[in-house]
Amino acid sequence: MAPRRLHDLDALRGFAMLLGIGLHASLAFFPAAWWVQDRTSGLDGLFDEFLWAVHGFRMPVFFLMSGFFTALLWRRRGLGALLNHRLRRVALPLVVGMLTIIPLTAAVGDWAAASAPPPEVADDDIWGKVFAGDVSGVEQLLDRGFDPDLRGEPGGWTFLHAAAFTGDVEMLDLLLSRGAEPAPIATASEGETPLGVAFHFGHEEAADLLVAHGGGDPLPEGIEWSAIPGWGAGAAETEEDEGSAARLDLSTVQRFFHLWFLWFLWFLLWLVAGFAIVALVVDRRDPHRPGQAAWPQWVMWSMIPLTIVPQLFMGGGGSYPVFGPDTSDGLVPLPHVLAYYATFFAFGALMYRSAGRRGKPLVDTIGRPWWLFLPVSFLIVLPAGLVFTFDEAAFSWPVASVLQVAYAWGMCFGLMGLFRELLAEERRGVRYLSDSSYWLYLAHLPLVVVAQAVIRDWDLTPEVKFLMISVAVTALLLLTYQLFIRYTPIGTMLNGKRLRPTA
Structure with missing residues (x-):
């Protein structure tokens, strides 16, 4: 292969990075474990489908491209140059990001x-008002005829159980004054009576009030609640959990070692390390022609069915529904996630110098019928994969796994063909976006979260808000890239040294 710039693959790799901005922007608009929930958040829109669709192929595309460019650099410059390049362009940004971007995020x-504003409770949601401590709201509903001994499911708790759980003495007093049974029996494990719940969670005033109203036996004279074995066991567990969460969320040291959205750089280092081991073995077989060995194509094509193996372990082996690969953002990668991305990385590496039709380089022919790959993947395989992923039948997860893998590979090949069709020749604007995409992805998340928080209560449709966040964050980061990154040491670290054009 003649040394030439593969503008289409550069653009595709940048596209995969830029999609991350839209993916994270979407998380505020449907129920998700995310810092910001927009006032319009719900499951009636298309944002959850957008997430699955993008997540199902975005990082497979990135790692396939990374494998290809890793092999290209090795074959052109040798293993030493490859490792030096990856240390400067991947390891160093990761360390800097762990010290700056992650704590900021x-x-x-x-x-x-x-x-975030407190969650709104419906006017007639008496359970929500009890848990929220809305005494006047509960009083109004009791005046309207709500039964103070109404039981909820599961567990058969009454309102007294709920108030004892929160330790809300004022709420307990209201309910008891309205005739609530002081010692109803529930099937919940954390103390079957309201007094048992208050005891389990260490609410002394609540326990005293319940005893005073006949909710349990009074304490022997001179004995404190805290002296009884088991007192506050639930509170201790809660404090331990909250303490662990606080240590994770608030400790700067911990944050350095929680990779979050920079996990892909850590994975890339693992994969390059594995590649280097293989490259050393290959080079020793022919030390006079380093980086020139060829592999049989069946090894490359075997990566496609091999992807199914780690895919089967996603979502706890199908114990909970998830479309696309699991997230592994700790220092020790989840083995099945690393193996999953390794198949795409290996395919990309083996694709370099592989021959396609009529002896042409495979990279110049693969995905040629993109007009078939993309619609079939997006309109047929994706919907079918979602149906089987969220189906509870025993056979559904193996079928879903095959469909998810087919979707990921189909989108990879289709996008390679489409980008080659449209962007094989250099275009300055596309080239600029490709160069800036690394910085945009590294720096986008704090801005996305701020934007989501600022506009979460605005009276606009979620689609408009999503576009506002995505466009505003991208535009601002492009401005920072031009002014503070492209021709500075940061830009040199990310993309190599660039000279500012002279007037």
């Missing part, structure tokens, strides 16, 4: 979550 996320 955590701080912004904490601010966004803390500034």
Whole structure:
């Protein structure tokens, strides 16, 4: 293969990075474990489908491209140059990001979550009002005829159980004054009576009030609640859990080692390390022609069915529904997730110098019928995969796994063909976006979270808000890239040294 710039593959790799901005922007608009929930958040839109659709192929595309360019650099410059390049362009940005971007993102996320308005409780949601401590609201509903001994499911708790759980003495007093049975028996494990619940969670005033109203036997004289074995066991467990969460969320040291959205750089280092081991073995077989060995194509094509093996372990082996690969953002990668991305990385590496039709380089022919790959993958395989993923039948997960793998590979090949069709020749604007995409992805998340928090209560449709966030964040980051990154040491670290054009 003649040394030439593969503008289409550069653009595709950048496209995969830029999609991350839209993916994270969408998380505020449907129920998700995310710092910001927009006032319009719900499951009646298409944002959850957008997430699954993008998540199902975005990082497979990225790692396939990374494998290809890793092999290209090795074969052109040798293993030493490859490792030096990856240390400067991947390892160093990862370390800098762990010291700067990750703590900043955590701080912004904490601010966004803390500034969220309290959840609205429906006017007739008496359970919600009891848990929220809305005494006047509960009183109004009791005046309207709600039974103070109404039981909920599961567990058969009454309102007294709920108030004892929160330790809300004022709520307990209201309910008891309205005739609530002081010692109803429930099937819940954390103390079957309201007094048992108050005891389990260590609410002393609540326990005293319940005893005073006949909710249990009074304490022997001179004995404190805290002296009884088991007192506050639930509170201790809760504090331990909250303490662990706080240590994770608030400790700067911990944040350095929680990779979050920078996990892909860590994975890339693992995969390059594995590649280097293979390259050393290959080079030793022919030390006079390093980086020139060829592999049989069946090894490359075997990566496609091999992907099904780690896919079967996603979502706890199908114990909970998930479309696309699991997220592994700790220092020790989840083995099945690393193996999953390794198949795409290996395919990309083996694709370099592989021959396609009529002896042409495979990279110049693969995905040629993109007009078939993309619609079949997006309109047929994706919907079918979602149906089987969220179906509870025993056979559904193996079928879903095959469909998810087919979707990922189909989108990879289709996008390669489409980008080659449209962007094989250099286009300055596309080239600029490709160059900037690394910075945009590394720096986008704090801005996305801030934007989500700022507009979450605006009276606009979620689609308009999503576009506003995506466009505004991208535009601002492009401006920072031009002014502060492209021709600075940061830009050199990310993309190599560039000279500012002279007037």
